[in-house]
Amino acid sequence: MSHTSPATYLVWSIISCVLFAFLVFHMWSFDRFKCLKWNNGPYSGAFKRVMTYSYLLSVPLIMTYAIGFTIIKYQQGFIEFKGAIIPKPAAMWPESARRAIFPLMLTFTVAWSMEMITHLEELCFWLFLVNSGSVQQNWFHSWYFRTWIFGSTLAIIYMPLLTILTRADPVKCEAYTFLAGSLGSLSLTLWFTPILWAFPAFLASLKSEGVDTATIVRLTKFHELNLIRIIFRFIFVVPFVVLGVDGVRPHSHINESMLWTDFLTMIAAFGCCISSAMTLVIFFPRSVEGEIAAKDARREQKRLQAGGRMAAPEHQRYSVVESQYEYPDDAGKASDPFSFPPGPAAPQAAYKEWDTIESGTRLPAMRPNRRRGGDLEMGGIDPVEPSRSDLSRNPSGKLNPLVHNFRSPIDLYNGEQPPTQRAFVRR
Structure with missing residues (x-):
């Protein structure tokens, strides 16, 4: 702040504004900002709220800091x-x-404290995921x-x-703030490197346990994103460590050179914003x-409304299931008024078995088409979530159930994904 040129903070302002624009675009594309609501569904507990708001608030705070000092420095x-031009x-x-x-x-x-809360949660979560077995299934009890919790409380207090405490001297305040924050972030980043080293072996063990390909692909994608993100986090924290250590010494050498201060601060800006953008992609x-399916559903609804036609009748909403069975020629009609729409006897028996099954082989849950306000939500097939009995009969039962259903480090419900709703729930 004291030694850098105005152009340095201009770079920070531009990159942070780009990051904020990407955040807005990604949140809109993700779920139209629904994840920002305080009560976003039945599984929006305190943990998910803290992680969501702490990360998302850090971006505009960094942008405010950069723009504020840009204005002051240029003014x-x-x-x-001594014959030199300095800020x-x-x-x-x-x-x-x-x-x-x-x-x-x-x-x-x-903002830096909130970043450390985010990084510490990711560190602890990935350690939990890699090291926990089927016995330890609950993240919130680990x-x-x-x-x-302890580290987050410490970070939000000490920074x-x-x-x-050092606000009386702006130069001293800046030096100690940069040093304390960079050392904390550097320690978290260094602790994350063993996870990156062990993760390929973890993926190989998943393959040997017979985990499905979709899960392997999903975890591989997160591993690659984490690998790139850790590189940029080093680019973010190492320059601040250098500037902080030099700033607290009696005789500064690097901070007295506008070339080195500008260079280190600018590359730190790129490391901070790029790693934060990748954190956004990992968290959300x-x-x-799914986005293409939702767009197609809205487009189909508009087409039906423009043509003056109603949505498909109730008995046509289960055509996805009916198409998977062969109907006998002497199929009868269902007599139960609360059963599924009239149709061949074979599909009717399959529907009841599908809906009431509680043990044995688990079948995928079907979701019918539903009208949500002015939109038409298309039905489909929910992925099969392995039950405990399934895991005990399957070699992959040695793994935490969270591995099978992992989507995001913050999308957790008592250590597992939210349970799948029963099939064919009627409105």
Whole structure:
């Protein structure tokens, strides 16, 4: 802040604004901002709310910090000092600009604390996922979760507190804030590298256990994203470690060179924003297939409304299931008024068995078409979630059930994915 040029914070402002624009676009494409609601479905517990809001709030806070100092630095400009042109020191700023230093630094430290909360949760979660077996199934009862709670509380306290205690000297405040934050983030990043090293062997063990290909592909994608993200996190924290260590020493060498301060701060900006963007993709993974299906459903609804035709009748909503069976020629009619729509006897028996099955081989759950307000939600087949009895009969029962149904590090419900609704639930 004191030694860098205005162009440095201009780079931070541009990249952080690009990150914020990507966040808005991704959230809109993900679920039309529904994940930002306080009560987003029956499984929006305190953990998911903390993780969602702590990460999403850190992005606009970083953007506020960067834009604020960009405005101040360009207003103050440069001065001549001992035959060299340097950015005007903070001690020579007018009173209005000096009063803005502490709020902006506090904004940055709060954002950095939230980043560390996010990184610590990912570290603890991936350690839990790799090391837990079928006996330890609940993330919220594990010591990994307790470690995250303790570390998050420490991060949200010590970073702002350090900035508050050193606010009298802006240069000292900046140096100690950068050093404390970068050392904390560097330690989390270093602890994450063993997971990246062990994850290929973990994927190989999943294949040997007979885990389905879709799960292997999904976890492989997350592993590659984490690998790239860790590289950019090193690019983010290492420059701040160098600047922080040099800043707390009696004689600064790197901070007195505008070339090195600008270079290190600019590459740190790229590392911070790119790693944050990849965290967004990992926390809120988009399903392009589901998005295309939703668009097709809305387009079909508009076409039906424009043509003056009603939606498909009730007995046609189960054509997906009926097409999977062969009908005998002497098929009869169903007599139960609460059974499925009239049709051949063979499908009717299959429907009842599908709906009431509680043990044995688990069949996929069918979802009928439903009208949601002005939209038409298309039905389909829910993926089969392995029960405990299934896992005990299957070699993959040695693994945590969370492995089979993993979607996101924050989309958890008592250590597992939300249970699948029963098939053919009628409105």
